[in-house]
Amino acid sequence: MAESKNDVKIGVYVCHCGSNIAGTVDVEDLTAFAQEQGSVAVARNYKFMCSEPGQALIKKDIEELGLNRVVVASCSPRMHEPTFRRVCEDANLNPYQLDMCNIREQCSWVHKNGATAKAKALVSAAIARAFYLEALETREVPVTSAVLVVGGGIAGIQAALKVADGGRKVYLVEREPSIGGHMIQLDKTFPTLDCSACISTPKMAAVKSHPDIELMTYSEVVDVQGFVGNFRVTIRRKPRYVDESLCTGCGICQEKCPWKAESEFDCGLGQRKAIYTPFPQAVPNVPVIDPEHCVYILKDGKCGACLKFCERGAVDFSQTEKMVEIEVGAIIVATGYDLMDPSAITRLGYKRFPNVITSLEFERLCSATGPTGGHITVNGKEPKSVAIIHCVGSRDEKYHTYCSRVCCMYALKFAHLIGEKIEGAQVYQFYIDMRCYGKGFEDFYQRASSEGVTFVRGRPAQVTDFAMSPEEKGKLVVVCENTLLGRPMRVPVDMVILCPAMEARADAKEVARLFNLSQSADGFLLERHAKLEPVATANDGVFIVGCVQGPKDIPDTVAQALAGAAEALSLIDRGSVKLEAATATVNEALCHGCGRCEEICEFHAPMVRLNGRLIPVSSINEALCKGCGACAVACPTGAISIRHFTLQQILAEVEALSGVPV
């Protein structure tokens, strides 16, 4: 049904956004300006257009005045375009006949003088574009009822369990030989002092035994294709050299293996064998063979102890890397964080002095499953005095400006544990600010403070073994300015624990590219909206949970994991998903069938075929088209255009924008 130019009736709605817009932009003047523009039937302003009465105002006008275009001048379309599209739909107007005009983020919040003039330019452009907007049909495609969870730390474990408990298929992919992540390395957890293993191992076991979870450890995602609801994911399964279906986890191979390496799980403080499970409670309880330390692999069959002793014949050196392809409707990325290596901060002496250790190393020393069986010792000696240095690489312009959020609390926990295990030990906390903001945190702070811990406000300048007095002999000396007393001090101790920053994984950039996500300035992955969409991302159907998004503690990580599970379930349980209608379309009358579109498209959407005609023509596979517009620009005859971003629409915007002086 062709629409004549005189039939276009535009409604313009200027939002005050309280004083966010109205405080800077003269909304009355702007509304009067909009009213004068061609094809504008009505222009109104209101305090909060996104509120229920604001929405009702627009619906009423669409119905009573017969509006067929709506322009909302308010916040960014990235914020409220879905809201106002729904408003249009509710009033039986095609949602693509809405144009949003960003006069908040890109006008009132960034300009003082000239904001009203700029708002007029932006509104006139939106009106000009709206004139040419066309009604579009959204496509609905079925959704694959399965979810991929990447990363088997506490975030991935919780998300996988929750989705699977909802009766949906879950693939859980973990790079390491076992799930568990950083949490399983911890001894106790603040502020309740629950034993970390006691609360996480049952979850790990539940993952293994869940009928709806397919666990793939020692595996990595290498390719992601497709789109929301319909992802095709390729997973590389590294060879374990142990057959998971035959191995009973008896451990005889590890006992007999003569070759040793540093244990990654114990942060290098202990040793493991070349065939190993990272820790006794590993899930799956199936060892892997480390090809860098296995002499059978390194020297062509010169050992084979594991082969000989395995009664089940599970050791299999003929295994090779395998690629597995799966189909899922949603993806939850829970790849966690790296602990910063503090040896970069040379003045703190890490790696130079054996009794300067990181917080994670201390967790392993404290843990009953650790290399010392839970005795806090270095070189066999129990420290009588310990300094804990906060904010190592966090809140520091040279490294990371952000706060890592968990260090204050685990530092308090350390003080408590040291007090419990070493009678009369003296503990010093070197802090900048104590940040104990969570539920139960303040109580824990008060408790730890009452246990005789010395708090020193200041960032230590140096950890040295240079003694300046007899009592400093044979000790480490923390050199610091106490900023509350305003004077320098030297504190001799037996052990120093550094609290290094939690940082984005070293391969966060590759992960971002793999899943088509963005990174924040700090390197962590970026959520769609900091407050309202904390686990969604710019890529529909891909969610981020836990420390991959930023430093956080276990309760927050678990909350995010459950949010991610809810997002994934609500997506796949709908059964179908609406796809963006703004795709490419071909005007066959103009197409010469040259094939430039086929060449340039990354997604194989255009296809040039004869279709029973004399010359070939291009057609677009809409399920594959992402609407990027590359083909439209490449097309030499202008036969291809992108719906919702047509040449006419954009040129109208350019023309209108130039019409209002700066």
Place this chain on the structure above:
Amino acid sequence: MNVNGFEPKIVAFTCNWCSYAAADLAGTSRIHYPPNVRIIRVMCSGMVDPVYVLKAFEAGFDGVLIAGCHIGDCHYLSGNVKAQDRIATLRRLLHTLGLEDERLRLEWISAAEGSGFAETIKEYVGQLKQLGPSPCRREATA
């Protein structure tokens, strides 16, 4: 040449995924920059047709900014690379029309670089003030 009181008019084509989001972030962070720039949202920098740029100069803009995701970060894999290649050709075309190289600017600004967006605009406005009005401006020819 510095023209007194001259306020350059800039149109920016920003990609939905990175640079438009960066402009939004400048807003939520309240980082002020001159109001000389008007933004048009496109899905990808690779969607910017040379025709848009020519139209912008014809309509009297003094500068055109095309901003997209950093190379390697394109939401559509290589749209920004296509934009980069195309702009090289377009620049030569503009040169023959008497338009200086600076009038067409290409920037990669990620969604996390709100202050980067504001800085780019500040710098570009300053640069165009030095350069003076576009020779294509209708009123400039009078």
